Ligand SMILES: Nc1ccn([C@@H]2O[C@H](COP(=O)(O)OP(=O)(O)OP(=O)(O)O)[C@@H](O)[C@H]2O)c(=O)n1
């Protein structure tokens with residue numbers, strides 16, 4: 001239990017150890033540039049922009065932590081402290097390594113994909129506020145624009161039979177940062193075995209049976225996954241630079 005006599009401390013863990021296979025050949029995805037600046041730098045700035053975040057833990061490619069540290073040292077992130085640790089083979093493993101680096105006095109943890117470099121600070125703050133108000137796990141999410149079908153997977157090239165159509169109004173596409181009460185997130189990572197199908201941290205918490213709530217996400221918090229996402233991210237960034245003085 002946090003000591004009630006001291007202020008709540010919030011840290012962000014940024015898994016950035018992925019290769020970015022779906023983006024195509026090149027440097028690890030987090031180090032590819034957006035408007036001339038590495039995506040990871042945008043993502044760290046997005047977390048540090050929140051006045052509540054006092055520590056950012058970056059999880060670097062397994063053999064790239066010193067290079068990532070040197071790269072981040074070339075930039076300024078305001079008053080947030082920065083740690084860099086090496087990541088693992090999977091996103092879950094990388095997040096776990098970031099959690100292991102957190103000091104004892106951190107109470108609230110955000111987990112934010114380096115691949116979502118343009119999340120607005122209002123979304124970050126809304127997630128933090130919901131956790132600080134008592135929700136153990138909070139995810140930003142948006143309604144879906146497409147209809148979704150469940151299918152019976154078949155080898156590539158074969159048509160897949162449709163087995164159902166979930167009611168779209170009940171579905172949400174979830175983003176990051178996802179926010180957690182630190183104890184809940186640690187318990188989820190300690191309890192849920194890798195490969196049990198959770199593709200996000202909130203999914204691990206759900207498996208504990210703990211409540212997870214949704215707050216409104218933002219269209220600009222999209223994940224840079226495929227080449228077209230980079231085109232969109234460049235356009236959003238150019239508009240921000242032209243209109244908001246964003247760096
Ligand atoms: N072993 C891994 C795999 C992923 N990630 C991070 O998890 C986030 C979300 O993952 P995704 O967008 O799927 O990135 P990649 O795994 O790099 O993408 P791909 O599957 O196309 O290789 C990214 O910030 C990525 O760097 C990580 O830290 N460690």
Ligand SMILES: C[C@](O)(CO)[C@H](O)COP(=O)(O)O
Nearest residue numbers: 091113174175176199200223
């Ligand atoms: C965590 C996440 O960004 C939430 O939408 C997503 O699940 C990451 O998925 P990926 O498998 O790493 O692309």
